[in-house]
Amino acid sequence: MDLPNIILSVVYVITLFYTVFWLITFIDTKEDKKHKIKHNPLVSVIVPAYNEEKSIKETLDSLIRLDYPKERIEIIVVNDGSKDLTAQVTETFISDNPGCDIKLINQENQGKWVAMNNALKSAKGEFFACLDADSVVKSDALKKMTPYFEDNNVAIVLPLIKVKKPKSILQRFQHYEYIINFFYKKIMGCLNCIHVSPGPFSIYRKSVLNQLGGFKEGHNTEDLEIALRVQKNNYKIIQLMNAEVYTSLPGNFKELYHQRNRWNKGALLNAWDYRKIIFNKKYGDFGMMQMPVVICSGFLAMTIMLMLLYFNILKPVLTNFYNLSLVDFDIMLFISNFKFSINFLDFNYYKAIIMIVILTITLIVVTLAHKHTNERIMKFGFFPLVSYLFFYYLFLGFVWVGVTKDLILKKTKKW
Amino acid sequence: MVRELNKKRYLIAGIITAVIFLLGIMLGMVVEGQRVQYIDKINRIEKLDYTSLQIQYAYIEQLSREENCKAVSKTFESSVKSLIETSERLERYEKNANLNKEEFKILKREYMLAQLNYWLLAQRTKEICDSDLVTILYFYSTDKECPRCEEQAFILTYLKQKFGNNLLIFSLDSTYTDEPMIEMLKQQYDMHEYPTLIIENRKVEGFVSKSEILSMICKKYSEKTSECEGYY
Numbered sequence: 001m002d003l004p005n006i007i008l009s010v011v012y013v014i015t016l017f018y019t020v021f022w023l024i025t026f027i028d029t030k031e032d033k034k035h036k037i038k039h040n041p042l043v044s045v046i047v048p049a050y051n052e053e054k055s056i057k058e059t060l061d062s063l064i065r066l067d068y069p070k071e072r073i074e075i076i077v078v079n080d081g082s083k084d085l086t087a088q089v090t091e092t093f094i095s096d097n098p099g100c101d102i103k104l105i106n107q108e109n110q111g112k113w114v115a116m117n118n119a120l121k122s123a124k125g126e127f128f129a130c131l132d133a134d135s136v137v138k139s140d141a142l143k144k145m146t147p148y149f150e151d152n153n154v155a156i157v158l159p160l161i162k163v164k165k166p167k168s169i170l171q172r173f174q175h176y177e178y179i180i181n182f183f184y185k186k187i188m189g190c191l192n193c194i195h196v197s198p199g200p201f202s203i204y205r206k207s208v209l210n211q212l213g214g215f216k217e218g219h220n221t222e223d224l225e226i227a228l229r230v231q232k233n234n235y236k237i238i239q240l241m242n243a244e245v246y247t248s249l250p251g252n253f254k255e256l257y258h259q260r261n262r263w264n265k266g267a268l269l270n271a272w273d274y275r276k277i278i279f280n281k282k283y284g285d286f287g288m289m290q291m292p293v294v295i296c297s298g299f300l301a302m303t304i305m306l307m308l309l310y311f312n313i314l315k316p317v318l319t320n321f322y323n324l325s326l327v328d329f330d331i332m333l334f335i336s337n338f339k340f341s342i343n344f345l346d347f348n349y350y351k352a353i354i355m356i357v358i359l360t361i362t363l364i365v366v367t368l369a370h371k372h373t374n375e376r377i378m379k380f381g382f383f384p385l386v387s388y389l390f391f392y393y394l395f396l397g398f399v400w401v402g403v404t405k406d407l408i409l410k411k412t413k414k415w
Numbered sequence: 416m417v418r419e420l421n422k423k424r425y426l427i428a429g430i431i432t433a434v435i436f437l438l439g440i441m442l443g444m445v446v447e448g449q450r451v452q453y454i455d456k457i458n459r460i461e462k463l464d465y466t467s468l469q470i471q472y473a474y475i476e477q478l479s480r481e482e483n484c485k486a487v488s489k490t491f492e493s494s495v496k497s498l499i500e501t502s503e504r505l506e507r508y509e510k511n512a513n514l515n516k517e518e519f520k521i522l523k524r525e526y527m528l529a530q531l532n533y534w535l536l537a538q539r540t541k542e543i544c545d546s547d548l549v550t551i552l553y554f555y556s557t558d559k560e561c562p563r564c565e566e567q568a569f570i571l572t573y574l575k576q577k578f579g580n581n582l583l584i585f586s587l588d589s590t591y592t593d594e595p596m597i598e599m600l601k602q603q604y605d606m607h608e609y610p611t612l613i614i615e616n617r618k619v620e621g622f623v624s625k626s627e628i629l630s631m632i633c634k635k636y637s638e639k640t641s642e643c644e645g646y647y
Contacts, residue, residue, distance in 0.1 A: 016435065021428035028424065153416045192418065234416045284418030289425075323569040327625050330573070337576045345453055346504065348511055349446040353439045 004307055011300055012354060018293065019361055022187045026368070029190040040072045041146055043203070044125030048115040050080040052133035053089050055248065060093050062136040064100050067143050075102040076119045077133075081109030086133075112199075113215040113222035120206070120214050128206040134248040135200035136164060141243035145203050148238050155208040155235035156197045156227065158185070160373060164246035170256060172384035174249050176366075177392060182241070183369030189239035193290035196267070197227045197237060201245040208235055219273075221266025228274045231286055241372050260399045264298055265406060271295050298400040305397025362389060440514075447515045450508050454522050457501050458529075464494045465532055472536070476543050484544035491540055492580040495533050502526045502586070524594050530585040531596055537583055549578075549632045552613035553586040554606060560590075563622040567610040570625050574632075577642050582632065 045063055049056050056077070063075055079087045087106060094102045107118055116130060127149065131137060137159075145157045160182050163175040188194045197204070202223070209215075209226075212233060218225025230237060250256040271278075271294045278295065280287040324331065366389075370377045377385065471487045474480065505526055509519040540546045553571055555564040571584050589609055591597050604611070604618045612619045614631050626646070633643035 013432065013436065017428055017432040020431045020435075021424060024424055024428055024431075025421070191421070234418060236416065281420065282418065284420040286418065288420055319565075323566060326566055326570055327573045333573065333576055343504075345446070345450050346507070349443055350511065350513075353442055357435060357439070 004311060008304070008307060011304055012358075014300070016357065016361070018289075019365070021289075022184070023364070025190055026187045038147075038150075040069050041127055041149070042072050042074065042125040043068070043127045043129055043142060043146065044074045044076060044119070044123035044206070045129045045131055046116055046119040046123065047075065047077045047131050047133050048080055048112045048119070048199075049077060049082060049086050049090075049133035050109065050112075051082045051084045051086060053082070053085040056086055056089055056133045057093060058136055059131060059133050060090070060102070062139075063131065064097055064102075065139050066137065066141070067139045070100060073101065073142075074123065074125055075100065076123060077102065077104045078115035078119050079104060079106045080112065080115045081107060111217065113217055116222070117214045120209060123206060126206060127203050128209055129201055129203040130199060131201050131245075132199035132247065135161075136246045137201050138244040138246070141201060141245060142203075144243040145240060148240070149203075149205060151236065153234075153236045154238055155205050155230045156194075156237040157203045158189075158194070158197055158237065158239045159201045159243040159245045160239075160241050161198060161200050161245050161247055162373070162375075164248050166249070166380070168251055169384060169387070170253060171249050171251060172380045173388050173392075174256070175380070176385060176388040179373050179375055180365065180369050182239070183365070183372055185239045186241055186372065188290065189237065191285045191290070192236055193231075193286045194237040194239060195227050195231065195271075195286075195290060195294055196221075196224045197230075198223050200247045201243075208233075219266045219269040220262055221270065224263075224266050224270045225273075228270055228277075231283070232274055232277060234283075241374075257399060257402070260396075261402050261406070264399055265403050267294055268298065268403065268407075298396070298403065301393060301396045302400035302404065305394055306401075309394075444514050447508075447512055450512075451515055451518045451522065454501065454505055454508070457497075458522070458525060461494065461498055461501065461529060464490075464497075465529065465536075468494060468536060472539055472543055481544065484546075488540065488544055488546055491536070491546075495537075495583055496580070498526075498529055498533060499584070502530060506586075520593075523588070523591065527587055527591065527594060528596065530587065533583070534585050547581060547636055547638050548583060549581065549615060549635045550583045550585070551615075551628075551632075552600070553584055554589040554601070554609055554611040554613075555586060556589050556609035561609040564610050567612075567622055570623075570628065573625065574628060578632075581636070581640075 047056070047059060047063075052059075060075065060077070063073070064070075066073065077090045079090065087104065090102075090104050094100075094104065103122070105115075105118055105122070107115060120128060127146065129142070141159050145159060148154055148157045161178060163171060163178055166172045166175040185194060204226075208230065212226075212229050215222045216225050216229075227237060250259055271291060274291070277283050277287045278291040283291075366377065366385075468487070468491055471483075471490070475483050475487065505519070505522055509516075509523060512519050534550055534552060537546075537548055537550050541548055551571070553567070555561060555568065568586070571586075575582055575584050587597060587600075589597065589601060589606065589611075600606075600613075604613060606618070606620065608620050610622060612623055612628070614628070615635055617631070619627075619631070629643065629646045633646040636643065
């Protein structure tokens with residue numbers, strides 16, 4: 001075997017090992033006991049908004065329709081220097097709903113993390129929920145989430161995020177991505193290894209937030225930074241699968257690329273900032289397994305993508321093109337002499353076995369993920385699912401090429 | 416809160432991964448074994464074909480039965496074709512083989528000898544039956560020593576498709592030192608670099624382009640064909 005094949009094999013074995021480990025963990029973990037609601041704690045819901053005049057009303061609507069005592073919810077909209085009518089729409093909403101405790105804070109455009117800290121200062125609730133203004137929460141979500149704070153070690157409870165009305169093929173692609181990702185996050189929750197608390201309706205214990213000093217800029221991904229800080233201080237983050245939030249997604253490729261570039265760069269840089277946790281036995285599975293995965297997975301995806309592209313597409317195309325130039329591009333001769341013959345012994349069994357293993361594991365994961373997120377696999381038919389399965393790795397690799405490029409360019413600029 | 420490290424789970428995951436990996440290797444061994452058997456089986460039939468052909472030519476020669484030439488030539492053509500196809504397949508299998516290297520090596524030796532047999536037989540066909548044939552011996556070497564071997568092979572495949580049964584190309588691995596016949600040919604033709612082509616007893620060393628080969632082989636054909644237009 002030559003070097004590229006050895007590298008690919010090593011990457012495959014590592015991936016296989018992790019997948020098996022995660023599946024064992026999932027099977028091994030017992031369902032949590034039913035949490036009963038003892039009381040309804042006061043919850044402050046923060047809606048940071050920047051130019052969200054179109055979607056904020058729907059977001060606020062979903063909040064006042066929450067199945068939770070109205071007097072136990074405080075809603076704080078932080079207008080982060082919007083240039084549109086976000087403030088006016090919010091004010092109208094407040095006057096239309098006099099029975100609800102809704103406040104509007106206006107600040108200059110300083111970013112989401114500043115908006116959240118401003119809200120944190122004036123929030124009265126025992127718990128602090130954040131809801132991006134492009135998301136809508138299901139009415140029973142809050143009721144299902146608060147009981148999990150019974151355990152005093154729990155600092156953050158996360159809902160299941162689903163895609164709001166996926167229409168385009170790109171959004172349906174993301175629909176599958178979210179389902180698989182949240183299944184993965186559920187397993188990470190079982191291992192106490194969640195490393196991100198996303199914007200749509202993550203609920204924080206306010207005392208922990210204050211103790212840790214609120215939100216930080218965190219390389220433009222404050223939701224990653226806070227989760228890592230919570231983990232570093234040995235608090236728990238819990239992922240629920242029955243409390244649902246619906247979020248809007250990038251509809252075009254450019255937006256999606258920029259979003260993912262920001263997320264992955266943030267994950268890498270924040271993980272690097274907390275590098276003392278990596279391979280630190282004190283942090284258990286989080287230090288020994290999850291942090292290395294956060295740092296390495298993107299580069300592994302990129303390696304696989306680049307190698308597969310080069311060896312399966314670029315190299316054969318170039319070689320064939322060059323070879324054909326040696327015979328004056330007499331392609332017709334090859335076509336007219338082409339004979340189709342199949343012999344099963346001619347298959348490259350090495351590749352075939354890898355394909356079979358990957359396909360089997362993928363099917364298991366996809367089936368389990370759909371089962372536990374209460375979705376039908378064929379919801380959008382065959383095409384979006386297949387395109388997700390085949391092109392997701394490619395897309396991820398593409399994003400990581402961008403991330404790597406940005407990091408290298410930034411480094412050289414500093415010097 | 417004290418953090419856990421689930422050592423037992425990592426161990427189980429490691430064992431399952433290893434089991435899947437070993438199953439893969441075992442499956443690979445089975446497939447490779449099948450390949451060896453498959454080639455072996457074809458090999459036996461091809462050996463019989465060869466013996467039969469030899470007898471047929473001897474029969475024609477001794478009894479001057481030239482009217483049988485047409486039928487024998489046909490058998491010859493189809494035998495050579497099947498031999499070359501199997502050799503190519505063997506070459507591919509050997510490249511991917513990880514486990515049964517030795518057995519593939521033995522098979523390869525048999526196939527190189529078979530090709531040389533047919534190369535010699537082709538001379539006889541020409542003498543006895545006046546077949547309009549051109550033979551090329553193609554000596555290649557492993558990729559590193561011979562960066563242009565793949566290109567040369569591509570051109571030869573192309574020409575083979577162009578001329579069909581009138582052009583016989585036998586490819587031989589010059590690095591196969593276990594076979595004295597290869598060494599003998601290398602010495603006789605004084606070969607130093609690869610690829611080397613022996614076009615009807617004439618040696619050409621180094622990479623040869625399509626038009627160069629065409630101009631050399633076209634001179635050898637007694638009948639004029641459309642493939643050779645512009646190369647006489």
